[in-house]
Amino acid sequence: MANASGLISPSVPCIRRRNPSSFGNSRSGFCAVEKITKRVFRLSAIQGAEELALGASPSKARAPGLVGKGCKLVGCGSALPKLLISNDDLAQIVETSDEWISVRTGIRNRRILSGDETLTGLAIEASRKALNMAQVEPDDVDLILMCTSTPDDLFGSGPQVQKELGCKRNPLSFDIRAACSGFLLGLTTAGFYIRAGGFRNVLVIGADALSRYVDWKDRGTCILFGDAAGAVLVQACDGDEDSLLGFDVHSDGDGQRHLNAIIKDDQSENVLSSNGAPVFPPRLSSYSCIHMNGKEVFRFAVRCVPQSIETSLERAGLVSSNIDWLLLHQANQRIIDAVATRLQIPPDHVISNLANYGNTSAASIPLALDEAVRSGKVQAGNIVAAAGFGAGLTWGSAILKWG
Numbered sequence: 340m341a342n343a344s345g346l347i348s349p350s351v352p353c354i355r356r357r358n359p360s361s362f363g364n365s366r367s368g369f370c371a372v373e374k375i376t377k378r379v380f381r382l383s384a385i386q387g388a389e390e391l392a393l394g395a396s397p398s399k400a401r402a403p404g405l406v407g408k409g410c411k412l413v414g415c416g417s418a419l420p421k422l423l424i425s426n427d428d429l430a431q432i433v434e435t436s437d438e439w440i441s442v443r444t445g446i447r448n449r450r451i452l453s454g455d456e457t458l459t460g461l462a463i464e465a466s467r468k469a470l471n472m473a474q475v476e477p478d479d480v481d482l483i484l485m486c487t488s489t490p491d492d493l494f495g496s497g498p499q500v501q502k503e504l505g506c507k508r509n510p511l512s513f514d515i516r517a518a519c520s521g522f523l524l525g526l527t528t529a530g531f532y533i534r535a536g537g538f539r540n541v542l543v544i545g546a547d548a549l550s551r552y553v554d555w556k557d558r559g560t561c562i563l564f565g566d567a568a569g570a571v572l573v574q575a576c577d578g579d580e581d582s583l584l585g586f587d588v589h590s591d592g593d594g595q596r597h598l599n600a601i602i603k604d605d606q607s608e609n610v611l612s613s614n615g616a617p618v619f620p621p622r623l624s625s626y627s628c629i630h631m632n633g634k635e636v637f638r639f640a641v642r643c644v645p646q647s648i649e650t651s652l653e654r655a656g657l658v659s660s661n662i663d664w665l666l667l668h669q670a671n672q673r674i675i676d677a678v679a680t681r682l683q684i685p686p687d688h689v690i691s692n693l694a695n696y697g698n699t700s701a702a703s704i705p706l707a708l709d710e711a712v713r714s715g716k717v718q719a720g721n722i723v724a725a726a727g728f729g730a731g732l733t734w735g736s737a738i739l740k741w742g
Contacts, residue, residue: 409581410533410541412741414475414572416468417709418461419696422453426562433558440562441694445672449565449697451550459491461568462546463503465705469542470504473572477504481538483512484528486521486545486701488730489552490514500544519668519729521545521701522569523588526725526737529573530583537575544570547700552600554628563670564629565697569705582740584722585655587647594639594732597632640674640734644726645681647736651724655738659683662738663721664711668728669693669703678726690716700729717741 425448426437441447452458462485470477483506485497492499497512506512517524522545529541546568555561576582603625644667652658665684667675672693679689692707699706704725711717719742728734 408534409576409578409583410530410573411576411580411582412571412739413574414469414471414473415570415705415709415712416465416470416472417567417569417702417706418464418468419568419706420450420452420456420461420566422451424449424451424565429558429562432555433561435558435562443671443673444563444697445675445691445693446562446697447694449699450567452548452566457491458487458489458546458548458566458568459496459499459503461566462487462496462500462544462570465546465568465570465709466500466504466542466544468709469570469572473540473574475540475572475574477506478508480504480506480540480542481510482529482532482541483510484515484525484541484543485512486515486517486525486543487547488516488518488521488700489548496546517701517727517729517731517733518547519670519698519700519703520588520727520731520733520735521547522704523668523725523727523735523737524733525701526571526573526583526739527586527588527735530586533573533575539575541573542570543573543705544568545701545703545705547702549629549698549700552626552629557628559633560629560631563698565699567696567699567702567706569702569707569709571705571708582742584657584738584740585651585653586735586737587650587654588733588735589643589647590731590733592731594635595730597635597639598630598730598732600626600629600730602626636729636732637671637674639732640670640728641677641681643734644674644678644728644736647734648678648682648724648726648738651736651738657722657738659724661722662688662724664688664690664717664723666690666704666707666711666723666725668698668726669696669707670698670729682724684724701727712741 426440430436483497483501485500490496495514497514501512515521515525525543529543532538532541548566549564550566553561553564659682665679667678675691690707690711692710704727721741723739723741725739726736
């Protein structure tokens, strides 16, 4: 998430771990130490035997987990709200113009939830498209990761997606909240479940509706955000077909002051009016609109994202010239261009759909990937360097091979 440009300066701490040795011998970053491998395999095999003893059919019992097992991306899908809001439309609400917005951000349009549309509905539509491309039935899904910071239900939307998809075996479904880094973290989490837990098919969904938390009178934020959903089906495979080649993830809570939507708390006022006695019942709480220091977030992104991608490349045993496509969180075109320049990635090898949809938070990477795959731009075997960054502050990257 970013708004305005600024000089690159170390205003937000950025941790860079240069020593990949802590990840064992695996080039992917997943631990492959022999003792751990044997232990995980042994425990998972025992669990599988117990499941069979309790009456589970061999086809339904989960395969024993083995850390050396690989995973690959085999399907993708996306979904968008119907309502399109252009820069000219926003100019009727706040003091701005199409030129002012497009020059500073690269954004021209965005989609916003309206009417009876829901974020869960978008997530379901994107998921069905991903499953269809992967030729996987809903009943064959072992895990659903709903990466969103704006769920329709405070307690999470993952189980509702599982229900509406018709997954009759009740696979585990839960939400991951990491805003614009959410999908990237969901992707690495899927890898862990497949490699160490024996899961076969993991559906990773990135979906957000930040329009719900935008102050539409603040031109610094209302021009940036749109709503969308994207999904990817990650599937277990043999180790030599592994497609999640390397990753790097971080967070820095000190940066929260630059980007947040904090809960509104009237407790201090309550305490003063009650002479310190507990107040019951407590007042209803709600979240504030998005607050962002655009210049600081910009500086953070153009510094930390290239470093993270370089670290992921090291762990994958690759260099920047091996990258076929650079796919960043779609926050600001200036950030995308700056990172591409730092990594020496030619403009025609950079995926960007920011102009059409704005910043869709956790949905931005899977949405852009889906469009690139379906248009024939990204093809089987292509190496994609993906990176997410935003609220928390959180950031991370992964080196992927599509298909």
